[in-house]
Amino acid sequence: QVQLVESGGGLVQTGGSLRLSCAASGRTFSSYAMGWFRQAPGKEREFVATISWSGGFLHYADSVKGRFTISRDNAKNTVYLQMNSLKPEDTAVYYCAASPTGWSTNRRAYDYWGQGTQVTVSS
Secondary structure (H helix, E strand, O other), X not given: OOOEEEEOOEEEEOOOOEEEEEEEOOOOHHHOEEEEEEEOXXXXXXXXXXXXXXXXXXXXXXXXXXXXXXXXXXXXXXXXEEEOOOOHHHOEEXXXXXXXXXXXXXXXXXXXXXXXXXXXXXX
């Protein structure tokens, strides 16, 4: 079992930055690939970024490539999402998730989810 708690969301102006954190409980955090997803009102939850268990493989959605950076610190059981050059269309609830089967862009590969943190980008 892995429990995930996101933090770091908030209100920011267009062009601003935020850093999301996701703290995981459990001693097996380093064996999970991690992902960030987001869900805007009236839309499906969509993939944002994923990182392998070692941190050696990263993959991003085209919409955030070059602006967002995913990273992890296995010693701290934490995964991060650095978000720069934010746009109003980035407004959503952001979720972190853990996958026991490796990195994936498919939300069905993730067994554990946090409660989400709201990110609002004003124009």
